[in-house]
Amino acid sequence: MIKLPKPIQCHLWREKMEENVLENDFDFEPVDDFKNSEDPSRVTLKCGRCGQIYFYKSIKDTNCEIYIPVFSAKHGLELNSKSSQELLNCIPRLESIDDKPFHWVGVGLI
Numbered sequence: 001m002i003k004l005p006k007p008i009q010c011h012l013w014r015e016k017m018e019e020n021v022l023e024n025d026f027d028f029e030p031v032d033d034f035k036n037s038e039d040p041s042r043v044t045l046k047c048g049r050c051g052q053i054y055f056y057k058s059i060k061d062t063n064c065e066i067y068i069p070v071f072s073a074k075h076g077l078e079l080n081s082k083s084s085q086e087l088l089n090c091i092p093r094l095e096s097i098d099d100k101p102f103h104w105v106g107v108g109l110i
Contacts, residue, residue, distance in 0.1 A: 002090045003110050007069035010052035012094065013104070020101035021094055028054070031073045044076030054094075055079040057087050067094040067102070 007013045012021055028045035031053060041058035045067075054067040055076040061084075068090045070076045079087065087093075091106025 001109070002086070004069065004090060004092065006092065006110060007052050009050055010047065010069060011050045016104070020103050022101055031076065042080055044070070044073050057084065059084045063098050065096045
């Protein structure tokens with residue numbers, strides 16, 4: 001398990017820790033889309049409401065989408081080198097499987 005710091009400044013963390021996070025709760029702007037990456041489903045995003053940076057990955061074979069809070073775009077670049085399985089070991093993370101609402105994973109483990 002890869003434990004990351006709690007994104008305490010993030011409104012999604014503060015306001016939605018115990019409930020589902022809906023797509024309309026997101027207000028993201030792209031920071032880096034890793035154009036040179038072999039995997040176009042990875043991007044680093046910045047929240048327009050609170051400034052928290054997230055690494056996003058869509059994992060097609062499991063129909064899963066994840067947002068991992070990171071310190072900086074550089075940290076997002078480091079996560080870009082991780083496999084899908086390694087990314088699923090990062091906590092905390094926002095996760096949606098089969099188009100269900102997003103929820104925080106790993107909250108009680110950090």
